[in-house]
């Protein structure tokens with residue numbers, strides 16, 4: 600995932616189709632369809648740069664009825680963008696890419712497990728806060744035909760996350776102990792708000808039925824004990840929230856698929872800020888997003904670089920399906 604809004608639209612859609620949408624044939628077809636369609640590119644280019652992102656435009660079109668059929672088939676992406684542009688545009692401007700991917704907990708878990716327990720988790724760019732609950736989910740890690748199962752202390756969770764691994768990540772016997780959790784988001788989503796949950800579901804790519812099922816199960820689980828989410832910019836709101844974390848727990852500030860939405864200056868300000876905090880910092884972002892973290896050669900197209908305190912520890916599939924431990 601590249602920094603958002605910094606690439607010409609045509610390149611952004613071509614890159615999305617060729618590299619980023621590997622496990623969604625519909626998104627691949629749609630993104631490449633847009634990249635070859637001057638009329639639709641012209642419409643998208645009337646949006647502010649940060650709003651032209653394929654994930655957001657496509658989700659807005661699906662919100663207004665685009666069916667997962669080939670790009671030019673009536674009812675598919677092209678016809679909805681052209682015929683319903685005014686409402687699609689309104690949705691793009693009113694909402695944001697807030698995909699809350701619980702699968703990412705599977706790639707974060709081994710890093711969290713290496714830290715002194717118990718943990719105080721603080722996620723910046725938390726969306727609805729579903730990835731603040733790594734201790735409440737069940738995990739199955741696969742390496743060849745061997746699997747490791749990790750369940751919460753009180754038994755298997757209704758949220759089950761599968762992850763294939765390469766290398767030797769320190770997979771724990773139990774999830775970490777979390778004694779405090781809180782998040783920051785420009786627009787925190789409330790797990791009790793059906794409209795917000797419907798938008799989260801629309802952001803999941805069409806073929807990804809497993810991700811929709813995980814999302815539904817996680818929303819159900821988190822509704823029983825919703826997280827504390829602070830509305831605000833992550834750089835501005837972070838110091839005050841850090842002050843509220845219990846001193847006796849290890850503070851972990853983490854983020855996945857968030858810094859790409861910040862301008863380069865703000866990303867640098869955040870990195871300076873987080874490096875000066877007590878505790879630890881976990882970054883799970885595209886390798887171009889935090890240039891101060893040196894990235895080794897990636898093992899697959901478009902993985903996230905997982906780094907602890909600015910040091911790369913693994914490559915991670917963007918939705919948490921795979922982990923390549925370094």
Ligand SMILES: C[S@@+](CC[C@H](N)C(=O)[O-])C[C@H]1O[C@@H](n2cnc3c(N)ncnc32)[C@H](O)[C@@H]1O
Nearest residue numbers: 697698699700724726784785832833855856860
């Ligand atoms: C793609 S979502 C990822 C959500 C979550 N981290 C996950 O992995 O599932 C990005 C989130 O970052 C939030 N965000 C973007 N820029 C932000 C900023 N400057 N301050 C706080 N939150 C921000 C968005 O509102 C959105 O909820």
